[in-house]
Amino acid sequence: MLLVFLMLLQNYFRLSPGFCFSDGLASLALLRQGMKDKSSHGVLDWNVTGASICYLGLESIFYFLVTLGLELLPVQKIMSISISDWWQNSKVLKHSAGGSGHLEPLLKDSPDGVLLDIEDDVDVQNERARVLSGSTDNAICYLRNLRKVL
Known part of the structure; x- marks a missing residue:
């Protein structure tokens, strides 16, 4: 039961590129010292660095597409509404609290x-x-x- 939970948790953390990189390096170091169980002697074995490299490749494509989507999609309407609401709220808070302006x-x-x-x-x-x-x-x-x- 605990091993299943750990595997699910590991797959959840693999969504972070930092975890994939550090997990791959740690697995490679353990393999070189002969402490990595359940794996062959191949460096690119799935349990050594294969999973980390695969996830990093998929994440690089996914995060690149997300970045392009955020840059190219027309979010000006949403942003302008959000910024104008924030500006109105900050004016109300500043005047109600009696705070000094940024020019003073x-x-x-x-x-x-x-x-x-x-x-x-x-x-x-x-x-x-x-x-x-x-x-x-x-x-x-x-x-x-x-x-x-x-």
Whole structure:
């Protein structure tokens, strides 16, 4: 009973390419040390590496077709609906929780009103000038409200 369960579990885990690779290597190592039972001395025997290689070949074709399907099928309608719902929900959560927006600085000024006159680094000054000049309009990532903190 336990052996049947183990075989079913092994076949379930064979759906993962990582398991197939590691199981094939472990079986090959056990065969070389003479510890692999129920197998012939062939390296490509089904119980040694044959099953792992067969599953890896089938999985490579299957996962390639899944990738092509995800890339080529028109899922824009589903994605646009999901993204718009997510955006509306995030707006509601942000306004209801009173959270700060992503454009506000993370560090607030000190509550005592004491401002330390700290010289900014050259890099900080350059980034601030670049953001304020508007050259980051098409940038993927930029730092807004950048300042030096001690």
